Amino acid sequence: MAQITTRITATVGVAAVALTLTACSPSDTGGGGDDGQVTLETWISQDMETLLPGDAGSYDNISVLDVVYDGLVRYDPETTEPYNYVAESIEPDDENTVWTITIKPDLTFQNGEPVDAEAFARSWNHTADGDNGLYSNYFFSIIEGYDDMQPTTDDDGNITAEGAADELSGLEVVDELTLEVTLGAPFAGFATMLGYTGFFPIAEECLDDVAACATQPIGNGPFQVTDWQQSQELTAEKWADYPLDETPDYDAIRWTEYATGETSGWADFTAGDLDLSFPPTAEVEAARNDPELSGRYVERPGSALTYLGFSGYTDGPWDDIEFRKAISMAIDREGIIASLGSGQATPADSWVVPGGVPGGEAGTCEWCAFDPEAARAALDEAGGWPEGEKLRISLGDDEAEVEYFTAIGNSVEEVLGIPYELDIDPDYFTTRAEQGYDGMFRNNWFPDYPLNENYLSFYASGEPGAGHWGWYSEEFEAKLDEAAAASSLDESVALYQEAEGILAEEFPTIPFRWSFSATYYSERLDNVILNPFSGAPILREIEVSAG
Amino acid sequence: MGRYIARRVLQGVGTLLLVMLLLHLLTTVAIQLNGNPAQAFFGDKVASESQLAAVEQRFDLDDPCFDQVGNPCLGPFVERLGEYARGDFGTNLRGREVSDIVATAAPNTLRLFVVVLLTWLTLGMVLGSVAARRRGSASDHGIRLTSVLIDAFPVFVLLIVYRYVVAVPLHRWAEETFGEDSWPPYWFKPSFDADHPWATVVVPGILLGLAGSAAFIRLVRAGQLESYQGDHVRTARSKGLAERHVVVHHVVRNSSVPVVTAVGLTFAEALGGAVITEGLMNIYGMGGVLWEAVRNDDVGLVLGVVTLLAAVTVVVMIVVDIAYALLDPRIRYE
Numbered sequence: 001m002a003q004i005t006t007r008i009t010a011t012v013g014v015a016a017v018a019l020t021l022t023a024c025s026p027s028d029t030g031g032g033g034d035d036g037q038v039t040l041e042t043w044i045s046q047d048m049e050t051l052l053p054g055d056a057g058s059y060d061n062i063s064v065l066d067v068v069y070d071g072l073v074r075y076d077p078e079t080t081e082p083y084n085y086v087a088e089s090i091e092p093d094d095e096n097t098v099w100t101i102t103i104k105p106d107l108t109f110q111n112g113e114p115v116d117a118e119a120f121a122r123s124w125n126h127t128a129d130g131d132n133g134l135y136s137n138y139f140f141s142i143i144e145g146y147d148d149m150q151p152t153t154d155d156d157g158n159i160t161a162e163g164a165a166d167e168l169s170g171l172e173v174v175d176e177l178t179l180e181v182t183l184g185a186p187f188a189g190f191a192t193m194l195g196y197t198g199f200f201p202i203a204e205e206c207l208d209d210v211a212a213c214a215t216q217p218i219g220n221g222p223f224q225v226t227d228w229q230q231s232q233e234l235t236a237e238k239w240a241d242y243p244l245d246e247t248p249d250y251d252a253i254r255w256t257e258y259a260t261g262e263t264s265g266w267a268d269f270t271a272g273d274l275d276l277s278f279p280p281t282a283e284v285e286a287a288r289n290d291p292e293l294s295g296r297y298v299e300r301p302g303s304a305l306t307y308l309g310f311s312g313y314t315d316g317p318w319d320d321i322e323f324r325k326a327i328s329m330a331i332d333r334e335g336i337i338a339s340l341g342s343g344q345a346t347p348a349d350s351w352v353v354p355g356g357v358p359g360g361e362a363g364t365c366e367w368c369a370f371d372p373e374a375a376r377a378a379l380d381e382a383g384g385w386p387e388g389e390k391l392r393i394s395l396g397d398d399e400a401e402v403e404y405f406t407a408i409g410n411s412v413e414e415v416l417g418i419p420y421e422l423d424i425d426p427d428y429f430t431t432r433a434e435q436g437y438d439g440m441f442r443n444n445w446f447p448d449y450p451l452n453e454n455y456l457s458f459y460a461s462g463e464p465g466a467g468h469w470g471w472y473s474e475e476f477e478a479k480l481d482e483a484a485a486a487s488s489l490d491e492s493v494a495l496y497q498e499a500e501g502i503l504a505e506e507f508p509t510i511p512f513r514w515s516f517s518a519t520y521y522s523e524r525l526d527n528v529i530l531n532p533f534s535g536a537p538i539l540r541e542i543e544v545s546a547g
Numbered sequence: 548m549g550r551y552i553a554r555r556v557l558q559g560v561g562t563l564l565l566v567m568l569l570l571h572l573l574t575t576v577a578i579q580l581n582g583n584p585a586q587a588f589f590g591d592k593v594a595s596e597s598q599l600a601a602v603e604q605r606f607d608l609d610d611p612c613f614d615q616v617g618n619p620c621l622g623p624f625v626e627r628l629g630e631y632a633r634g635d636f637g638t639n640l641r642g643r644e645v646s647d648i649v650a651t652a653a654p655n656t657l658r659l660f661v662v663v664l665l666t667w668l669t670l671g672m673v674l675g676s677v678a679a680r681r682r683g684s685a686s687d688h689g690i691r692l693t694s695v696l697i698d699a700f701p702v703f704v705l706l707i708v709y710r711y712v713v714a715v716p717l718h719r720w721a722e723e724t725f726g727e728d729s730w731p732p733y734w735f736k737p738s739f740d741a742d743h744p745w746a747t748v749v750v751p752g753i754l755l756g757l758a759g760s761a762a763f764i765r766l767v768r769a770g771q772l773e774s775y776q777g778d779h780v781r782t783a784r785s786k787g788l789a790e791r792h793v794v795v796h797h798v799v800r801n802s803s804v805p806v807v808t809a810v811g812l813t814f815a816e817a818l819g820g821a822v823i824t825e826g827l828m829n830i831y832g833m834g835g836v837l838w839e840a841v842r843n844d845d846v847g848l849v850l851g852v853v854t855l856l857a858a859v860t861v862v863v864m865i866v867v868d869i870a871y872a873l874l875d876p877r878i879r880y881e
Contacts, residue, residue, distance in 0.1 A: 057590070137601075159604060265829075
């Protein structure tokens with residue numbers, strides 16, 4: 001009998017637990033978004049570490065900050081042209097060196113502090129101060145006084161002295177709503193840069209406790225971060241007192257954080273728990289063939305360029321442009337992209353993304369089409385490939401990229417008969433910075449702001465043999481300077497296009513592929529537009545129907 | 548007993564220090580060979596000397612020994628030990644407190660393993676006991692065959708199939724049937740949900756427990772078989788005790804020593820996380836944290852997490868040893 005009693009007690013216990021579990025409804029446990037609120041459910045990657053604008057440099061925190069903060073300018077979703085948003089006006093002087101920024105009146109942060117000239121100066125000085133080691137520090141090198149704020153290092157790269165200045169001498173708060181910026185050199189595209197996260201303002205309260213602000217940002221945008229369980233989920237709710245007009249109709253956004261990025265949320269998407277997602281490779285085909293899903297799909301070419309460079313600082317056949325042309329024409333870009341990664345890329349035949357930024361045009365690279373005949377002819381002209389040698393192709397440690405570059409190597413070997421070896425270098429960035437390669441290597445560029453200049457300026461190495469590819473062109477650098485000093489942005493863009501023309505002629509690097517952005521969205525969503533620049537869905541444009 | 552525990556604690560502390568030193572050396576060598584994590588911080592951007600130096604300083608990587616291959620970097624290690632002694636576990640590469648990371652990740656992993664353990668005990672004890680009791684019968688063979696089959700089925704296959712084939716339709720069905728505002732949809736959610744940690748961890752835990760239960764079933768079976776043949780069992784039976792009493796008090800209890808060991812080991816292992824399960828079900832747990840930390844050469848995080856893990860392991864082992872003594876009076880440590 002005793003045993004039976006125990007058993008009965010146990011059963012009753014289990015039942016009681018079950019009842020308590022079911023008695024309270026799950027939404028009582030917080031998380032928000034269930035009390036008649038319309039919540040947009042989306043995703044970010046799990047490794048997002050900070051929401052401090054000056055320290056944000058990844059797809060994820062940039063897309064979150066885009067709704068939490070407002071910048072001086074925002075970009076047109078179709079053309080990526082900048083237009084004034086927090087700024088009333090942004091005017092250069094005749095030389096494009098001194099810029100006067102006027103800010104719209106009566107704007108505040110979510111904590112009530114004013115968004116004024118001081119708020120921008122405070123933010124920029126903090127990020128430009130090299131001693132803080134923030135990600136967006138390098139943006140401010142174009143402003144006068146930047147160098148005095150950087151630490152001094154000895155030959156071993158150890159800091160010997162901190163930066164002398166704490167403020168950019170080129171930054172002057174004229175009055176409450178006027179900021180005067182003096183650049184170190186003329187730059188017609190300065191206003192275009194100002195929509196980037198690194199140039200967002202920050203509140204005084206934020207500077208007082210930077211660590212807290214990195215997880216609980218005090219923004220001036222339409223959404224306010226209410227809860228961030230770091231590495232798990234982030235919730236932002238609409239800020240009721242938002243004074244400007246670019247704000248969507250729904251009430252909250254919840255980003256679920258995924259360990260392996262976007263595709264791991266696909267099961268949740270198909271189960272109806274996520275509004276935006278993209279399938280993992282194995283499911284791409286099935287999703288494409290699903291008539292119900294294909295109507296809820298947007299795609300566009302991305303703006304990140306993967307391209308090939310050569311170690312121009314070492315002696316080798318690649319010093320001859322004919323050899324570089326041969327390699328480029330031997331790569332079957334279309335075929336490789338179609339067979340790998342489910343076609344999630346676009347073949348590249350220019351150095352600036354076509355249609356994605358002002359001045360970007362397709363076809364500027366005349367040797368980027370697959371042409372085995374011409375490739376072999378060019379190789380002969382270059383004097384062939386040395387017998388018994390292997391072409392070394394180096395890249396960082398990334399599985400997907402290794403697949404692409406194996407295919408590139410095979411393509412080259414098949415067409416030109418040049419044997420290759422892949423060199424997977426976990427220390428890629430350092431080796432490249434120290435000019436440690438010998439042969440061909442992978443490069444990738446994700447632009448910071450939508451202007452063709454941003455794809456070109458890093459080729460300015462300043463002297464022969466310097467830079468990542470040991471390439472230097474006096475003519476090219478003179479053209480960049482001329483473009484920076486042009487009297488209007490349009491003129492400037494045209495001159496940068498000429499600079500791209502010089503690059504195309506000298507052919508130091510070989511464009512390979514553009515990134516590709518695409519997303520499926522749920523039945524609740526409408527007006528899903530991808531940012532032509534970052535590829536992220538523009539959250540402020542999305543319409544969510546309740547239910 | 549007291550002296551024994553003291554000795555074990557001392558041994559544990561020694562082990563701990565050794566493990567930490569080893570890890571420190573490994574991550575240090577990784578940095579020296581792989582180059583600087585600070586460089587990776589900038590990705591494709593070209594960073595100047597001073598920018599790199601500032602970031603190194605921010606990440607506590609500015610000690611020159613990190614640039615000299617073969618240098619054991621004992622300076623930063625001793626410094627770190629001092630910080631640990633003060634209860635400061637430092638931050639990861641991007642300035643997030645290690646203690647905060649562990650406080651978030653460890654409960655999720657432990658939840659998962661509570662479910663795993665319950666699954667094990669249920670399956671192992673029931674099936675193992677039945678198999679042992681009916682040795683050689685059809686059910687015994689059936690159970691043994693099942694355990695081999697379970698072994699042959701990797702957990703990630705189980706989980707992928709579950710997520711895409713089972714969870715998605717079940718979750719939708721549960722939402723339509725019980726409403727979005729009820730528990731069943733959460734049980735079948737294809738991914739972990741931080742707001743409903745228990746509900747969304749049950750099924751993955753059961754599946755992981757199922758996948759790992761084979762060895763446990765066989766362990767229970769073997770342990771009990773041995774007991775069934777023991778003299779004490781024959782004596783108990785000959786005293787006329789009821790079979791149920793014999794089984795529960797003499798067979799199960801006596802064969803529990805290896806089972807407790809296995810549970811203890813599992814618990815310690817659990818803290819290390821189940822990388823695959825956590826990754827697939829998007830559970831933010833210790834497995835993923837450690838995996839990423841090692842990949843990114845995040846010395847501070849690797850050391851902080853492993854130190855905590857090693858400490859817990861040592862404690863668990865001591866607890867297991869004490870449990871032996873309680874289960875089996877013949878085990879004496881004097």
